Amino acid sequence: MLTKTKLDAIFRKRGYSDFRWIDPKAIVTAQWVRMKCRFGCLEYGKTATCPPNTPSVAECERFFGEYKRAVIFHFEKSVARPGDRHAWSRRVNLKLVDLEREVFLAGHVKAFLMAMDSCAICAECTADPAACKEPRRARPSAESMAVDVYSTVLRAGYPIEVLSDFKKTMNRYAILLVD
Numbered sequence: 001m002l003t004k005t006k007l008d009a010i011f012r013k014r015g016y017s018d019f020r021w022i023d024p025k026a027i028v029t030a031q032w033v034r035m036k037c038r039f040g041c042l043e044y045g046k047t048a049t050c051p052p053n054t055p056s057v058a059e060c061e062r063f064f065g066e067y068k069r070a071v072i073f074h075f076e077k078s079v080a081r082p083g084d085r086h087a088w089s090r091r092v093n094l095k096l097v098d099l100e101r102e103v104f105l106a107g108h109v110k111a112f113l114m115a116m117d118s119c120a121i122c123a124e125c126t127a128d129p130a131a132c133k134e135p136r137r138a139r140p141s142a143e144s145m146a147v148d149v150y151s152t153v154l155r156a157g158y159p160i161e162v163l164s165d166f167k168k169t170m171n172r173y174a175i176l177l178v179d
């Protein structure tokens with residue numbers, strides 16, 4: 001396994017410079033996050049990596065408790081149209097999945113990524129985890145794992161706010177669990 005310093009070097013080599021190590025115990029999980037998924041998200045039940053195809057809030061909390069280290073990656077982006085976010089998120093998430101694999105191959109067998117947005121690897125999702133066309137690359141978002149991203153990133157000292165205008169710069173976050 002690699003030290004934080006060596007992992008930092010891998011992150012930077014791959015172009016990630018805005019990240020912070022956190023204790024996974026600082027990841028805030030909440031039932032309200034799941035309710036926002038269920039009542040308000042257009043992707044609820046339509047992707048293999050979104051609720052109800054993800055573990056319960058209690059299972060997610062227990063899962064995070066199995067880790068000693070996590071990294072939050074911060075991304076900023078402005079888009080011309082709201083839908084432009086999805087292509088950008090897809091590219092970023094695919095690169096993050098490659099990073100997770102590199103960390104895994106370096107001896108961190110528990111490396112697990114929570115993407116910064118819903119999976120979107122495939123143009124059309126099967127919505128059935130058993131029929132997923134990309135099971136090795138599909139990853140849930142932090143929100144679909146019941147993470148209160150707002151509270152978690154604020155604890156880590158990062159900016160985040162509800163945007164009232166899609167032309168404002170977004171602050172997006174992915175979390176990599178490492179052990």
